[in-house]
Amino acid sequence: MTLAVFGYGYWGPNLVRNFTAIGQTVKYVVDSSAAQRQKAEKAYPTVTATADAEVVLNDSDVDAIIIAIPVRYHYEIAKKALLAGKHALVEKPMTMTGDEADELIEIASKNKLVLMSDHTFLYTGAVKKIKALIEAGDLGDVLYFDSTRVDVGLFQSDVNVLWDLAPHDISILSYLINDKPISVAATGKAHVGASRENIAFLTMNYNIDFIAHANVSWISPVKIRKVLIGGTKKMIVYDDIEPSEKVRVYDSGFEIKDIEEQNKFKVDYRMGDVLIPKLDTTEALADMARDFVKAIESGGKHSPLSDMHLGALVVKTLEAAEKSIKQNGAEIKL
Numbered sequence: 001m002t003l004a005v006f007g008y009g010y011w012g013p014n015l016v017r018n019f020t021a022i023g024q025t026v027k028y029v030v031d032s033s034a035a036q037r038q039k040a041e042k043a044y045p046t047v048t049a050t051a052d053a054e055v056v057l058n059d060s061d062v063d064a065i066i067i068a069i070p071v072r073y074h075y076e077i078a079k080k081a082l083l084a085g086k087h088a089l090v091e092k093p094m095t096m097t098g099d100e101a102d103e104l105i106e107i108a109s110k111n112k113l114v115l116m117s118d119h120t121f122l123y124t125g126a127v128k129k130i131k132a133l134i135e136a137g138d139l140g141d142v143l144y145f146d147s148t149r150v151d152v153g154l155f156q157s158d159v160n161v162l163w164d165l166a167p168h169d170i171s172i173l174s175y176l177i178n179d180k181p182i183s184v185a186a187t188g189k190a191h192v193g194a195s196r197e198n199i200a201f202l203t204m205n206y207n208i209d210f211i212a213h214a215n216v217s218w219i220s221p222v223k224i225r226k227v228l229i230g231g232t233k234k235m236i237v238y239d240d241i242e243p244s245e246k247v248r249v250y251d252s253g254f255e256i257k258d259i260e261e262q263n264k265f266k267v268d269y270r271m272g273d274v275l276i277p278k279l280d281t282t283e284a285l286a287d288m289a290r291d292f293v294k295a296i297e298s299g300g301k302h303s304p305l306s307d308m309h310l311g312a313l314v315v316k317t318l319e320a321a322e323k324s325i326k327q328n329g330a331e332i333k334l
């Protein structure tokens, strides 16, 4: 398959490397920066680096476009690519609005093209293991998901911290519990500049007895990527900073013994063994790249894990969360 990668900044080189590694041909890198184009041509002498998007979109050799430029340009380039008959893989978050995401889905569906959003975490060994544990019933009923995803920067030029970091939590959650939030509530603060929050707290409510929370920040003194997932039988600590032992399964829980009367009950706490499961160490981005190629080669029969509908769900959840921040944390229905 012949590909063009838009954006050779931080993430673009990882995409070029992984698509090349799985045997695909990256014909073009499109970047508006001459310095980045030079880097791409130095690393991949067979790649043509250009600033001219139109040349690439009009090249009939190109089967698919991969978009790793700032979020505000995702919709415009993805739409042009789809209208030019090319499949599109768009970095997270897929678009800036739910309406834009719906429009891209409509164009892709009408033209039988694959549109996919890269929610890379779904392909990690850690998330795949947690999914398997939940599916096998090891956790019992899942009660909560509580994530801390904070760092020292990096301030983004076009989105707030929710749009930068919360897509990971929203996509992981959707995959793990196979359900959508019915409402969200969020608060946040912009300490630098007027409008873009650099710290935010997002709560997601569901139709089931389950609650999810994500704390995202660019102004933490340390980098933390830790998720607690509690079930009625077992609980998980997923620490993505850990080099190998990212997932710990605690045989911990609680049981309400006997409810004597309202507000009076006995709780038995269980603090058992901790299991550290072995994880698949395949690079997640390589699996994501294979999933995209498989979806295209199957002629639409294979639905990728991180598909366009997940992309739209993430965008709509973020949009609702941003609305909630503007209304001081009011609950916004989805």
Ligand SMILES: NC(=O)c1ccc[n+]([C@@H]2O[C@H](COP(=O)([O-])OP(=O)(O)OC[C@H]3O[C@@H](n4cnc5c(N)ncnc54)[C@H](O)[C@@H]3O)[C@@H](O)[C@H]2O)c1
Pocket (backbone or CB within 6 Å): 006, 007, 008, 009, 010, 011, 012, 030, 031, 032, 033, 036, 067, 068, 069, 070, 071, 073, 091, 092, 093, 118, 119, 120, 121, 164
């Ligand atoms: N899946 C993940 O885990 C993950 C991780 C990091 C970033 N991302 C996503 O990747 C995208 C890019 O992020 P980044 O951190 O690499 O950004 P970046 O700023 O480091 O790189 C963006 C590159 O795009 C170029 N560019 C900007 N506008 C352009 C345009 N209109 N046409 C062509 N080139 C243009 C810039 O010169 C730059 O080289 C974002 O959507 C981000 O959310 C995803």
